[in-house]
């Protein structure tokens with residue numbers, strides 16, 4: 001009997017940690033596993049403490065430059081909605097890409113933070129979406145979208161109706177949520193180099209933050225916070241010598 005219980009526990013851990021392979025130490029957004037201690041929780045997380053190009057940041061002191069438009073080819077489908085305990089995430093099939101710097105990045109997933117992780121000129125937003133893309137060489141590009149309180153977002157509405165309430169659960173996407181529904185029409189952006197905002201805080205991530213915020217209703221933000229049980233934003237990190245281009 002004891003053996004059975006142990007293997008069930010192991011299976012649960014596998015499901016709960018599926019987005020972060022073999023997560024040994026629990027990290028979170030408060031208390032012992034909070035952002036201040038991520039770097040000490042696991043040797044693999046050392047960049048969280050040692051990195052000098054960490055995300056998120058307060059975007060300010062913009063450097064004027066001729067940023068090329070990002071080319072979007074979003075034709076893939078979201079296949080599942082995951083509650084990984086740290087966020088609500090929509091996973092994508094292959095086929096959605098962006099092109100920037102002559103390089104192609106494929107959309108892997110998008111997920112949400114509340115309140116926003118990045119801030120713009122010191123302003124925090126009630127919610128921020130991250131569209132995570134990977135190139136063939138493994139390098140990452142994240143498109144961030146800020147949300148302010150206003151009209152309900154249709155795409156988020158569909159997603160919230162399907163989101164699993166419990167951490168570690170995932171469900172098949174029954175009603176398709178398009179990444180395009182969550183992105184602003186105007187795709188002007190700020191650009192800087194940063195990192196993952198969650199352990200292992202890997203650097204070398206290209207950040208592209210949309211200038212035009214979208215709207216979300218107060219109820220939609222509250223529904224997300226209710227399922228997360230806590231804020232899920234890492235505090236802003238030192239900018240050091242990084243320019244924020246616009």
Ligand SMILES: [Zn+2]
Nearest residue numbers: 111113130197
């Ligand atoms: Zn994120």
